[in-house]
Amino acid sequence: MISRPGPRPRRRAARPTPDVPDRGERDRSTPPTIMHVDMDAFYASVELRRRPELIGKPVLVGGATRGVVLSATYPARAHGISGGMPMTRARRLCPEAIVVPPDFDSYAETSRGIRAIFESFTAVVESASIDEAFLDLTGALHGCRTASSPAVLIGELIRAKVHDEQGITCSVGIGPTKFVAKLASTAAKPDGLREVPPADVVPFLHQLPVEAMWGVGEATAAKLHRLGLHKVAELAHAPRATLQRAFGIHQGAHLHDLSWGRDARPVVGRPPERxxxxxxxxxxxxxxxxxxxxxxxxxxxxxxxxxxxxxxxxxxxxxxxxxxxxxxxxxxxxxxxxxxxxxxxxxxxxxxxxxxxxxxxxxxxxxxxxxxxxxxxxxxxxxxxxxxxxxxxxxxxxxxxxxxxxxxxxxxxxxxxxxxxxxxxxxxxxxxxxxx
Ligand SMILES: [Mg+2]
The missing domain is CATH 3.30.1490.100 (DNA polymerase, Y-family, little finger domain)
Known part of the structure; x- marks a missing residue:
């Protein structure tokens, strides 16, 4: 399994960004450690597990002629295919792609197995969808002191267990907020791990294009572009009032907060639904x-x-x-x-x-x-x-x-x-x- 841990984080003491007001949610000296684990091309990977002869080939999951691409392997993505694209368009982009019908029951079963792995590391697991979850490791790491990052160690263990037990790969992002953890796992894809320590949050975010932000869809991105804002850094330095005029008091403030890595949303651990x-x-x-x-x-x-x-x-x-x-x-x-x-x-x-x-x-x-x-x-x-x-x-x-x-x-x-x-x-x- 290839691991791409990204640049080695410099171990610096966490310091608040000048722009960060203390909201009093937590003691600032101990920022939370949040992990986002996201399966790589989940449906397609489950299909490849039982059809290993398709490994390395462009494979699409979905209806053969109608509907949209539900999942695509990385070789298919290399042709410009992405999830949600109409199947007819995808097959034009890559006529040799192999289309397999989805089997939601086996995806759900795999998902349950993966959740059990997460729960062996922390009780605070929030499933974000069938193939991704947030884990709050703050309690699990309490008092843990090792030379290297213990969260990275846990992340690599989870990746190895998912691979060994479920036969698929996943990517892990680690950060002090859900927002940063989610963007870090995206940056680590496929089959990688990326940790963004608190001190690196602002530089990590600011080099990203605005459309990379979790929650910024096409419409919001287009609106930001019209305001001349293309990089998260530009969004961060835009006057808050301007954003609030364009997006409303609440969403404008939220976007501005996110651009500085401020995200108070907690990981809400729920027992698996009976x-x-x-x-x-x-x-x-x-x-x-x-x-x-x-x-x-x-x-x-x-x-x-x-x-x-x-x-x-x-x-x-x-x-x-x-x-x-x-x-x-x-x-x-x-x-x-x-x-x-x-x-x-x-x-x-x-x-x-x-x-x-x-x-x-x-x-x-x-x-x-x-x-x-x-x-x-x-x-x-x-x-x-x-x-x-x-x-x-x-x-x-x-x-x-x-x-x-x-x-x-x-x-x-x-x-x-x-x-x-x-x-x-x-x-x-x-x-x-x-x-x-
Ligand atoms: Mg995924």
Missing amino acids: SIGSEETFGRDTDDEEVVRRELLRMADRTAARMRKSEVLGRTVVITVRFADYTQITRSGTMRGLSDSGGEIHAQALALWTALGLRRARIRKVYVRVEGLVDRAEAHVQPELGEPEHGWREAERAMDAAVAKFGPQAVRRASLTRPTRPDRLSSPEPGFLGPY
Whole structure:
């Protein structure tokens, strides 16, 4: 594994930048040590792991003809291809590129394995997306004194473990803030490590172009360019008031703060989300509203049955809709209270689906999940006398018992055993529903 640790940091005592006001969030003598770990070309790397014959070749993950590039290997990037680019354009840029369809389940599984590695080093892990996370090492390093940087040591250990256990490479950035750590990992890519000690933050930031800043998208970058600001150094020396006039009081001040490395956002460690869900891939893509609605009901029931079996209740319903072009959207909503009722989960899932307002979209797969799970025993559920759902819960428990005794075909909701549209009355689709 190649390591590119960047220029050796000079060990100087941290000193506040003249422009930095003391905000009192922390003792300035001990700035936090924050690490950002980002997988390199994550989806594509997972695909290469099981197809080693593709290593070194331009590989794109996404739908072959429609949609966008979800991930591209570095040889593909050398042709100017980047994530989010329309697949048709990418294939024009690199006709020999090999396109593989995404397998989100295996990416999620890999992601869980990587998170476990992070958690073996610090309890404060904040997942930023499926393939990147912030780690607060401040506590882990407390009182640690070695000749070389202990954070770099931990970073290299994490990189080695991710490679050994998951067979993919990642890049690590280390800095006193999330913002700097994130930019440092970008600077280290691919397969490298970069530490920016507190004393080097301002020179590190100031040599970057404004569009390299985390959170500065195309529109903001264009606006900064119109103000004549191309380098972060120029942004930093622009009058704060000018930025606030152009971007608003809050965003203008935020941009100015970031350009001096001031970023008070903490790493928020969350326990990994417990969730239970079920998913359905349609035999072939469908644009039939009715088919999707019925599947939502079936999955809500199935999820609720699993929750009752695991003796848990949940509050947040999440639906994911994956389209024929392999893009997907996820929406979540909260139920009135903790529940394990298929009827309540379905009502929430259906509301989320309806709010999407999709018209004739071609859909490959839907997924219903309940998050924020708590053990039933800890939930202190009050008897819900008088609640309309009460009857449903009893009925659903009776269904569970019948299914346990007679098998999955024993009980089904009426709306799942008959077609729901009058024009389908003559042609029910018995094969579609599958087992409960
Ligand atoms: Mg990444």
